[in-house]
Structures are given as C-alpha cells and as structure tokens.
Amino acid sequence: MSSEAWRDRFRTSIVEDIRPCPGALNLEMVYAAGLSDAEVSIWNPATGENLRLPDLPPHVANPLPAADGSSVLVLHDEDGGEVGHLWSYPVDGKPVDLTPELPPYTLRGIDVARNGSAIVISTVTDEGFTLYHLADGAAHRLFRSRNEAWNSRISADGALASIDTTDHNPGIRRFAVTVLDTSDGAVIASVSDGPLAPVRGVRFSPVSGDPRLLVSTERTGFARPAVWNPRTGERVDVDAPELSGELVPLDWSDDGARLLLVHVDRGIHRVYEYDIQAEKLLRVPHPDGAYFFPEVACAVTNQWASHYGPGGQIRLLRQRADLPFDVLALDRGESEPRSILAPEAVVAGIPLRSVSVTSKDGTALQLWVAAPHGASGPVPLVLNVHGGPNLAEVGGYDPVAQAWLAEGFAYASLNYRGSVTFGRTFREGFWGAVGDRELEDVEAAWQWLVGAGVADPAAVFITGASYGGYLTLLSLGRLPDLFAGGFAFIALADWKLAYDDMHPALQAAWRSFLGGRPETAEERFRLSSPMTYVENVRAPVLIYQGRYDTRTPARQAEEYARRLRAAGGDVLLRFFEGGHGPIGNEGVVGKFELELELARKALREEPWS
Structure with a gap:
C-alpha cells in the first residue's frame, strides 16, 4: 500500500454511536465523526430515511435523542x-437552553422519560453533585451531595428518578443507587450490596407505571444484572454462576x-437475553465482534450499546477492528440476524x-494484537x-490502528489494571498506587510482543489518549529503555498542577484514586506524576494537547515540556483548538500524519524537535 493510501480510511464519516429515541416511534439517533466535526441525524430503520440535524454547536460529544x-x-x-449548559436542538425550530437559570456545569448523567414528560441530569460544579428534574420549562433540584453522585435515570412515566451515590461510603468510588420521587425529591429507597460491591443504575422499565429498575451489581466480584423494585424492595438477581467473567446489562425489551x-x-463479547418470568438465559446468535463500549466518565453509561427495537426486536450494534458499525436486527423467532444498516465501505x-x-x-491481562x-x-x-482508566479496549473499529498496520507497523492495544469488564479487583487494581500496577502491565505486554516475535525491541512506540497519554509519559520516564518514542495525546503530566486546573467532577474522582487532595497525599501525587521522572526520559516525546481541556489541562503539559527540554529531552508540544479530543476526521488525520512522520524519523535516529 502506498504511503498515502491510509488517508482513504478517513474520507467518509465514521459512525460512533446509535441510540434509540425514547417513545413509541421507530427512530434512532446516529452520531458520526464527519470530515470536520460531528454529524448527528435521526434515522428511521423502517424507511431508511436519515434526517441530518443542521447547525449543531462545534465539539459536540455524547448527544442524546429527546422523546x-x-x-x-x-x-x-x-x-x-x-462546562456549559444542556441545550435542545430540534429537528425543526430554534435551539433552546434548557437550564438558563443554572450556573455552568459539567454533565455526568442524562436520561429522558419514555413519555417525553421530563429529563433528568446529573451536574457537577464547585457546589457539589446535583440531580435536576427538567419539566415544564424549569429545573427542579431533587438531590445534592458533596460526595460523588453520577448517572441519572428516569422512569418511563417520569414519576421516579435514580442516581448513583457514594454517601454511604464517602471518598470511595463504589456506588449505591438512590431512587427519588420526581414530584418532591423524597427518597423512595436505596439499594447497596455493601461497602465492597458497587451497584449502578442502568435503565428503568420501559413500561409506564412500572417502577422496576435494571441495575448492575458486583456482589460476586464481577458485573451481574439485577431487577429491583424500589417501591416493594423485591429483587431478581441474575447470578449466572456457569459464566466466568462479567454479564453486563444493557437494556429491557419494550414489554x-x-x-x-x-x-x-477475557475481552470477548457474547450476547444473551434473560427471560425474567422463566428465569432463563438465552444465547443470542451473532457473528464475532464487539457489541457495546463501556463509558463511565461522561454523561452516558456506554459510548454505544446494542439495544432493543419495537416488538422485542434485538438491534445488535456490532464493530470489529476492521469493520465499522454494522446494525443487525434479530426478530423474535428468527435464528440469524440480518443487517439493517450496513457498515460504511x-x-x-x-x-x-x-x-x-x-x-x-x-495477574492475567488481555491484549489485542495484529x-x-x-x-x-x-x-x-x-x-x-x-484512556479512562475505567474504560476498556473492546476490539472495535479503529481507522488509526488500521492506518498503522497499512504503513507496515504492528499494532497492539492493552487492557491494563484499571480496565472495566474484567472484574472489580482488576478494575480497582491501581487504587492507592496510581501508575505502578499499570506500568507492570505495560512492561509485561512489551515482553510478550517482543518474545512472540511480533515487535522489533528497538522499534516499539507507545501511545495513548487521556489516561493513556498519562501512562505513555509515565512509561517513558519509568521504563526508559523499552520505547523508541511516545505519542501522548491529551495527556496528564503532573497530578498537582492538573488537579488545580481540572473541573470538580474529575477532582473528586482523583481524590478517590490517589487517596486524597494534593496537600494530604503529597507523596502519592509526586510518585504518580510523569513530571517526577523527566530526567530519565531517553526517547523522543510528542504531546498533543487541547487548548481548552478541563480534564488534562494545558498548563501542566506546558510545564512538563519545559522541564523535559531543560533536562535535555527531545519533546514536541502541539496544541489544537478544542477540549478533550478533536471530533472530526480532519483533526485525527493531522494527528496521525504527524505521528507517522515522527515514527519514521525515530527509526532513522533523527530528532523530533
């Protein structure tokens, strides 16, 4: 393949999420990374019509369809x-600020009642974590806490709301679920499986008047579904002891x-249904691939996920490393799914x-490799x-990975300790010693790739975004002999400087993970910071940062680059005009083009700066 052929992978929009629109209509929202920015449209699977929404603001991330x-x-x-406000962008009409009376906030949860009567949002400001009920043109506060409280949910008829809270265990990110009456904010009930086992809300029953809530619990050490009725306390747990690994709940059928x-x-996805009345697990036929992408650090529970359509139809959102989004439909009684939205060519x-x-x-780790x-x-x-760290590499479509492979590089992606879907112990494996276990895992992956004859030991490059960018910089300082270069994207370089500048939602998370504030856990902040190890860095470094990022702020990246240069390091710092990542293909193309050029320079032993 020619040196420019990789560009063909970015000449079309790349679908990143498909979500059902609440309500009775057979409609789905499609969110794609376009050539220059995000593209959002409403798709009708019955007719094939796809109505593009014009005039959305720039940098749109994690949109959600209204009723x-x-x-x-x-x-x-x-x-x-x-940091901003929730707006509604109608298919026809002018956009509306839904919370004009509130101060700007970070969004950490949003859900829409199936009957269209209300919306609930979880917001974070300096005042704390708040659950608001948006109805009749006003925002009504239902809940507030100084402790972490994320992931708002609302019942089909709008009568109940839930939020994942840590008031029972302040400072430790193991959630319980609290359900409230949306009319007055009164607490109906809470569900917890004790101090060691988090419980998180997934979705209320889609049936109007049905108060049952689908939750995910880790009382066995691995995710399992449970159906809980907050009004009666009745609970149905799907323990599935015959299955190793996690059983992740995604959705209810519409009945x-x-x-x-x-x-x-071990990273492989297999789809099931559970018949609640019959208490029976049913295997769903499907080809290999990834069927959801977990997300725990934004306004939505999953970046994308398979779900039900009308009449109990299963809509399988499928990706594979070499295959973009393919939407498969499986009706009740059918033995094989059929494609209803083919992947882009x-x-x-x-x-x-x-x-x-x-x-x-x-510790057993899972590694994707080609x-x-x-x-x-x-x-x-x-x-x-x-990134994350509480995310996972699911083996889904990644044009950047395919571009590296097309240019003659092998490619691997690691699920290190901190990754989700591998059990509670694995997910919490980095707590209190941020960076230590993850680097042991990075080194183990390097040794396997070299030992298996996949990687040239003198030509391994490390890369990552957000927390992955942090681990990239930390690896270059603490494992200096392993890498020929590093590409750190929207990276965290110094915990103290970053903490001072990041938004309150992230501050709360990192207080939990690092064991306190900078002034109370000073040594841990120092030991976990790549800044501490700049004098050890031997390989060239690219830092590609968003100018307005509030997760991995600009100031700490600038200071890291300054100190690395002063120590004689080879570092290239580039900024783009945006926040925590460019949205459109053009930004991704520019970033990859630079990384490819720098990798080739490193192989020729030429400096980057």
Missing part, C-alpha cells in the same frame, strides 16, 4: 471544555419481559486477535494504552 426523535440534547460548552445482556470473558483491514499476557505478579500483511518476523510496533 420521539423531535430533538437532540447536547451539552453546549465553550471550545470543548465540557419489560426480557433483558439484553453481554457476557464479557472502507479499505479492507486486518482483524485484531485477543491474547493473554501475564503481568509481574501473575501484524501487518506480509510480516514474517519482528517489525516496528505501536502499543496503545486506552
């Missing part, structure tokens, strides 16, 4: 900084009789395979570490 597809809800912020679940075992790619790696202390066509021995390799 019956009449509008799309987005956080309208300044320059992608994730409230079945649940849609994904079994995740893209240049043929290479699938990633899942392998097991053992870390220093014996070699370029024609590779018969070790080649240069790009090792990706995902």
Whole structure:
C-alpha cells in the first residue's frame, strides 16, 4: 500500500454511536465523526430515511435523542471544555437552553422519560453533585451531595428518578443507587450490596407505571444484572454462576419481559437475553465482534450499546477492528440476524486477535494484537494504552490502528489494571498506587510482543489518549529503555498542577484514586506524576494537547515540556483548538500524519524537535 493510501480510511464519516429515541416511534439517533466535526441525524430503520440535524454547536460529544426523535440534547460548552449548559436542538425550530437559570456545569448523567414528560441530569460544579428534574420549562433540584453522585435515570412515566451515590461510603468510588420521587425529591429507597460491591443504575422499565429498575451489581466480584423494585424492595438477581467473567446489562425489551445482556470473558463479547418470568438465559446468535463500549466518565453509561427495537426486536450494534458499525436486527423467532444498516465501505483491514499476557505478579491481562500483511518476523510496533482508566479496549473499529498496520507497523492495544469488564479487583487494581500496577502491565505486554516475535525491541512506540497519554509519559520516564518514542495525546503530566486546573467532577474522582487532595497525599501525587521522572526520559516525546481541556489541562503539559527540554529531552508540544479530543476526521488525520512522520524519523535516529 502506498504511503498515502491510509488517508482513504478517513474520507467518509465514521459512525460512533446509535441510540434509540425514547417513545413509541421507530427512530434512532446516529452520531458520526464527519470530515470536520460531528454529524448527528435521526434515522428511521423502517424507511431508511436519515434526517441530518443542521447547525449543531462545534465539539459536540455524547448527544442524546429527546422523546420521539423531535430533538437532540447536547451539552453546549465553550471550545470543548465540557462546562456549559444542556441545550435542545430540534429537528425543526430554534435551539433552546434548557437550564438558563443554572450556573455552568459539567454533565455526568442524562436520561429522558419514555413519555417525553421530563429529563433528568446529573451536574457537577464547585457546589457539589446535583440531580435536576427538567419539566415544564424549569429545573427542579431533587438531590445534592458533596460526595460523588453520577448517572441519572428516569422512569418511563417520569414519576421516579435514580442516581448513583457514594454517601454511604464517602471518598470511595463504589456506588449505591438512590431512587427519588420526581414530584418532591423524597427518597423512595436505596439499594447497596455493601461497602465492597458497587451497584449502578442502568435503565428503568420501559413500561409506564412500572417502577422496576435494571441495575448492575458486583456482589460476586464481577458485573451481574439485577431487577429491583424500589417501591416493594423485591429483587431478581441474575447470578449466572456457569459464566466466568462479567454479564453486563444493557437494556429491557419494550414489554419489560426480557433483558439484553453481554457476557464479557477475557475481552470477548457474547450476547444473551434473560427471560425474567422463566428465569432463563438465552444465547443470542451473532457473528464475532464487539457489541457495546463501556463509558463511565461522561454523561452516558456506554459510548454505544446494542439495544432493543419495537416488538422485542434485538438491534445488535456490532464493530470489529476492521469493520465499522454494522446494525443487525434479530426478530423474535428468527435464528440469524440480518443487517439493517450496513457498515460504511472502507479499505479492507486486518482483524485484531485477543491474547493473554501475564503481568509481574501473575495477574492475567488481555491484549489485542495484529501484524501487518506480509510480516514474517519482528517489525516496528505501536502499543496503545486506552484512556479512562475505567474504560476498556473492546476490539472495535479503529481507522488509526488500521492506518498503522497499512504503513507496515504492528499494532497492539492493552487492557491494563484499571480496565472495566474484567472484574472489580482488576478494575480497582491501581487504587492507592496510581501508575505502578499499570506500568507492570505495560512492561509485561512489551515482553510478550517482543518474545512472540511480533515487535522489533528497538522499534516499539507507545501511545495513548487521556489516561493513556498519562501512562505513555509515565512509561517513558519509568521504563526508559523499552520505547523508541511516545505519542501522548491529551495527556496528564503532573497530578498537582492538573488537579488545580481540572473541573470538580474529575477532582473528586482523583481524590478517590490517589487517596486524597494534593496537600494530604503529597507523596502519592509526586510518585504518580510523569513530571517526577523527566530526567530519565531517553526517547523522543510528542504531546498533543487541547487548548481548552478541563480534564488534562494545558498548563501542566506546558510545564512538563519545559522541564523535559531543560533536562535535555527531545519533546514536541502541539496544541489544537478544542477540549478533550478533536471530533472530526480532519483533526485525527493531522494527528496521525504527524505521528507517522515522527515514527519514521525515530527509526532513522533523527530528532523530533
């Protein structure tokens, strides 16, 4: 493939999310990364019509459809900084600020009543974590706490709301679920499985008047679904002891009789239904691939997820490393799903395979890996570490990974300790010693890739975004002999400087993970910061940062680059005009083009700066 052919992978819009519109209509919202910015449309699977919404604000992330597809809800912020107000953008008509009377906030939860009567949002400001009920043109406060409280949900008829809270266990991110009456904010009930086992709300029953809430609990140490009635206390747990790994709840059928679940075992997805009345797990036929993408640090529970359509139809949102979004439909009684929204035509790619790696202390890790066509021995390799940390690499479509492979580089992506869908112990494995266990996992992945003959040990590059950018910089300082270069995107370089500048929602999270505030956990902040190890860095470094990012702010990246230069390091700092990541393909293309040029320079032993 020619040196420019990788660009073909970015010449079409890339679908990133498809969500059902609340209400009785058979409509879905489609969110895509377009050539220059996000694209949002309302799709009718029955007719194939796809109505594009014009005039959305720039930097749109995590939009949500309102009732019956009449509008799309987005956080309208300044320059992608994730602090602003929730706006409604109608298919026809003028956009409206839904909370004009509130101070600017970060959004950490949003849900729409199925009957269209109300919206609930979880906001974070310096005042704390607040649950608001938006109805009749006003925002009514239902709940507020200084402790972390995220992930708002609302019942089908708008009568009940839920929020995940930590008031029972302040400062520790293991949630319980509290359900409130939306008419007056009175607490109906709470559900907790004790101090060690978090419970999170997923979705209320879609049946009007049915108060049952689908939750995810980790009382076994791994995610399992439960259906809980906050009015009666009745609870149905789906323990599924025959399944290893996690059983992640995604959705209810529209009659409230079945649940849609994904079994995740060592990173591999298998879809199930659960018949509540019959108490029976039913395997759903489907091809291999990823069927949801977990998200715990934004306004939505999953970046995208398979779900039910009308009449109990299962809509399987499927991705694979070499295959963009493919929407498959499976009606009751059918034995094979059929495609109802074919993936975009893209240049043929290479699938990633899942392998097991053992870390220093014996912990089992999962690694996705692929070699370029024609590779018969070790080649240069790009090792990706995902963000979060409480996210996961699911092996979904990634045109950047395919571009590296097309250019002759092997590619690997690691689920390190801190990743979700591998159990509570694994997810919490970095608590109190941020960076230590993750770097043991990075080193184990490097050793496996070199030992298996995939990677040239002198030509391994590490890359990552957000927390992955943090681990990139930390690896370069604490594992200086392993990497030929590092590409740190929207990276965290110094915990103290970043904490001072980041928005309150992130401050609360990192107080939990690091064990306190900078003044009470000073040594941990120092030991966990890449800034502490700049004098050890030997490889060249690219830092690509958003000017208005409130998660990984600009000041700390600038100071890291300054100190690394003063220590004689080879560092290139670039800013883009935006927040926590560019949205459109053009920004991704520019970033990859620069990284590819720098990787080739490193292989020729030429400096980056």
